[in-house]
Amino acid sequence: MKSLCIFLGANPGNDEKYAEAARNMGRELAKRKLTTIYGGSDMGLMGILAESALEAGGKVIGVIPDSLVKKDVSHPNLTELHVTESMHERKALMAELSDGFIAMPGGIGTMDEIFEIFTWAQLGFHNKPCGLLNIDGYYDKLLDFLGSVVEEGFLKGVHKDMLLTASSPAGIIDSFAGYEPPVVSKWVEKAKVEIRKQQ
16 A cells, blocks of 8 residues: 545544544554545644644645635645545545545545445445544444444445444554455345345
């Protein structure tokens, strides 16, 4: 791996533990000489991540749509800043530049980003690891929900398990080492048909 994409909040959250996690992630990426790919903002956890990685000597590439540049929230001191015409183009370029994807605490934008890239992995559009940095149980309820999605037959357990989790920056990055995606059809019903054919 040469680069990791970090999805995280443009707000800092109500607890200092989230800001500290963003600082630690930036430092960890720089220490491992991994390029940080992120959404290009200087606000909230996004700005903290970028600043900590840069201060630790890391390379940071931001990708931000022009509409947000016009709102004056882009980071002025990144290694590289790519300005796109749309959010769709932004996410596609972040995916292209990255060797893996980690969601830290954030809001609905963070959810949108990790779920889209996780969906692409499930469909086999890429074979890059996806994970949640689960700071102090932030994602516990989401993981419980995904468990219920499996129980209700809308997601395979093997695909749920593609979304790796850890509680520290080092832990989630370490979990990506040697990642191999499962070679399993997404479609639960198709799998049932294949089983019936074999009987």
